[in-house]
Amino acid sequence: MASVTDPTRDPSASGKAAIADTHRIGDVLVEDGAITAEQLSKLLRVQARLEDHKPIGQLAIELGMLTRARLEEALRKHRRGLSIEGILVERGVIRAEQVAAARDALKGSSSDVARHLVDIGAVSERVYLLAYCERHGMSFIDVExxxxxxxxxxxxxxxxxxxxxxxxxxxxxxxxxxxxxxxxxxxxxxxxxxxxxxxxxxxxxxxxxxxxxxxxxxxxxxxxxxxxxxxxxxxxxxxxxxxxxxxxxxxxxxxxxxxxxxxxxxxxxxxxxxxxxxxxxxxxxxxxxxxxxxxxxxxxxxxxxxxxxxxxxxxxxxxxxxxxxxxxxxxxxxxxxxxxxxxxxxxxxxxxxKGSTLVGLEEMGFSPATLTTFIQDVLEPNSGMLLVTGPTGSGKTTTLYASLQRLVDSSSKVITCEDPVEYVVDGITQCSVSDRPGMSFVDSLKSIVRQDPDIILVGEIRDAESANMAIHSALTGHKVLTTFHTEDTVGALVRLIQMDIEPFLISSTITAIVGQRLVRRQCAHCRVDYTPTAMEVRALGLSRDELGGFSLTKGRGCPACHYTGYHGRVGVYELLVMNDLLRDTILQKPAAHEIRRVAQEAPDFVSLQEDGVAKALRGETTLSEIAANCPRRPMMRPLRQLMEMCA
CATH class of the missing domain: 3.30.450.90 (Beta-Lactamase)
Structure with a gap:
């Protein structure tokens, strides 16, 4: 669709109509008592100065004038006084400029503006119908x-x-x-x-x-x-x-x-x-x-x-x-x-x-260079501890079992301690812990080392006691794989130090830490070219000049992806392999920022954000997904160099 000038700066007929939409939402909030007239005036002034248009309701939330729940309540109570396109603008689905352009295109026509936005692909039919139902008090259903x-x-x-x-x-x-x-x-x-x-x-x-x-x-x-x-x-x-x-x-x-x-x-x-x-x-x-x-x-x-x-x-x-x-x-x-x-x-x-098939390391989304380092420097040594860290639902257990597949053979004994067992695998001994006496995590870990294992998989380090048990198992020559709930790889080292684990135990047993996230994969059926917003660029510390050399895409939304623009997920990874400098640093019990500085100085270290940006530039995901899911850190290298490292 052709671009239009900002309607708040160009009072054309369509621009005035777009302003009217914005004012109507604001009037609804004032009428409902959600904000005052003075607050509305301030919001309109702020909105006019923004480079990227933001709905009045969203601005009011960001400035602390009202909550999301209060906004939804006001819109529901006064929905019949709003146009469907006005609701779509307030929801952030489309911009006021798009509504203005649609009205320009329909001059002299009796066609509905919101329906026209569907016809030109600016809004999906599903989103339009949901807004229609909200305005008219009807119910939406996925019929089958x-x-x-x-x-x-x-x-x-x-x-x-x-x-x-x-x-x-x-x-x-x-x-x-x-x-x-x-x-x-x-x-x-x-x-x-x-x-x-x-x-x-x-x-x-x-x-x-x-x-x-x-x-x-x-x-x-x-x-x-x-x-x-x-x-x-x-x-x-x-x-x-x-x-x-x-x-x-x-x-x-x-x-x-x-x-x-x-x-x-x-x-x-x-x-x-x-x-x-x-x-x-x-x-x-x-x-x-x-x-x-x-x-x-x-x-x-x-x-x-x-x-x-x-x-x-x-x-x-x-x-x-x-x-x-x-x-x-x-x-x-x-x-x-x-x-x-x-x-x-x-x-x-x-x-x-129950019949979920295990995923191989090659299918998980590691870059070729990271995968090679992970296999040769982390999995091949016969002892040491591998920590996989990230929030709940980030695929940590899948990474552990993909690693196990590389390690298991007829000459090794593998025992697991999990809550619960998520994948049942032939050839390994698996245990689900419980609250029964003698079956807790710590009790199970104490018993595992007496079972003559070569490889121990611990579902999760929950506290200082289980952390100590796992580290001492690695110290006695076993290979230990486990998960940890921290934001990133450096955060895992800091958390262990804060648990009063002796620094020399941390530096001598941990081989590597994998930080990871699962982000949504672009839908291949509705991918289109797009230009990222100024907010997306700023959020990741990028520049438009650097991005100018890359062609970015995103999913527009189609039946195959439930009109979200995404279908499936892909892993984003950060691999921190322990080296002598990092081990010496940990022995000093330094502050978190010092550990991070030393870690990032490693020439082959790629952060979660950097790996995610590389995947977005390759069309696997989007910049907005990376900004929403990965810890935001300064970019350590130019994009061209990053793409070469992650190729």
Whole structure:
């Protein structure tokens, strides 16, 4: 789309319209009492001086005038007074300049501005529909065949439904729930009421989702319908329990199926007074899946509790449970957590695939030079400790097991101590620790060294006692692999010193530390060229002059990536191999900044941020992902040199 001048500096007709959008959001916040008129005036002055446009609401949050929750509350209460494009600007989905340009393009036309933004690719259909639903108080749903009551198809043909792009879902509380894709289809309400004899409630979904659902329904044979009704085999629930044909059972099964097939790691059932929201965590991000009326919330949560063998009569305490299923030939363990809130019980299902295949080191995203150093200088020595550090969910256990695959052979004995065992591997001895007497982490570590191991894998160093045990195991000639929760490699050394571990033990046993993050990978299906914003450039300490020599891309958003622009994840790594200078430094118990200075002076040391920037320049991820997930440090070398090191 052609660029336009800043509407706050060029009072053209379209620019004035964009300013009006901004003022309307501000007026809503003042009218609701979220901010004062004086604060709004200040916000408008600040906004006008910014190089990159920021929504009024976002500015108010950053300046401490209101919270995100307070902004959302005000927008919900006054949504009917806002335009859809105004909501999109306030959400940060598009800029006011884009709205201004769209209005310019539509001069003399009766076309809708927000819909035009979808047509030109500035906004995805999903995002547009979510904003439409917010403005009009409607519910959005990701429709799929498993949600459809097949008995409703007896009164209308698939051809009729396809022509009008609608799907009848179910009858609840005397009303027929119908999914539409075109928000102007509400005129069909009278005709549908005549056909079904009940009032209509419209839900909204994307056109391609409706088309796919209708296509699947059309292709169903009688045999296929039977197979579809039992795609999940529950291993820990009595057969009679799973034969429930009620709406809650169908919804829960459909949600679980979708999560499994969309590679989700967690399913969130989140009740509030007006609805039950369901979101899946995919590639580390929560993606909205569906919303259901609050009247269905208790039934859906109860269904999950039944499957997890939790107490459905208990609503006052938090509970845990497990669901064992077999789906499409794969054994899957669902760990359930139920959390009591003021709006009802919040449920989260963690999806653990028992048949997950181990990833090799070559597939994890290490640069060739880093991988060579890691194998030769870290894994090949027969003793010493390897620490893998990073936040929860950064792939530390995957790195440990990928390393183990390189080490295990018929002449070595490998014993693990984990909580719990995440990968079951032939040829190694694995132990899940527990709270039972004699089975704690420390008890297990004491027993491991008496088992004549060559390699010990410790799931996590939790405290000074387990750190001491692991270090003394490495000191006696064993090779020890373990994980640690710190921000980066230098942070792991500092934390061990703060645990009062003797510096000479740290310097003499630790071979290397790997710091890592998992960042989202660009979607290959919707990748387009883009120019990074000034904020992205500043956040990473880069310059536009340096970036000018590289072609940057990002995902625009498509069905394959749930309109996020990302599909899958890639590892970002920082490898710190101990050398003589670093060992001597640690013996002095220096400050953290001194350890970092010495570490960064190593000629082949590449920080998490540098490795991430290199991956972004190669099109694997984006600068914004690196800025959001990696510790921000000064860039130590020019980009061209960095790219050569990471090639």
């Amino acid at each position: 065949p498993g949600l459809v009551d097949r008995s409703l198809l007896k009164k209308v043909s698939i051809k009729y439904l396809s022509r009008h792009r609608l799907v009848p879902l179910s009858v609840k509380d005397g009303r027929l729930n119908v999914v539409i894709s075109d928000v102007g289809q509400s005129e069909l309400a009278a005709e549908l009421e005549r056909l079904y004899g009940v009032p209509i409630t419209f839900w909204v979904s994307e056109r391609h989702k409706i088309a796919a659902t209708l296509s699947a329904l059309e292709n169903e044979t009688a045999e296929g319908r039977v197979a579809t009704n039992r795609r999940i085999e529950y291993r820990n629930v009595a057969p009679g329990v799973t034969d429930d044909a009620g709406g809650a059972a169908e919804i829960v099964e459909s949600v679980i199926l979708r999560a499994i097939r969309d590679r989700a790691s967690d399913i969130h059932f989140e009740p509030d007074p007006s609805r039950l929201r369901i979101r899946n965590r995919i590639d580390g991000q929560l993606i909205p899946v569906a919303e259901y009326p609050a009247t269905l919330s208790a039934a859906i949560i109860s269904r999950v509790k039944v499957l997890a063998e939790a107490d459905i009569a208990e609503h006052r305490v938090h509970q845990q449970g497990r669901i064992y299923i077999r789906c499409d030939g794969e054994d899957i363990d669902l760990r359930a957590s139920f959390y009591v809130t003021v709006a009802g019980e919040n449920a989260v299902l963690r999806i653990l695939r």
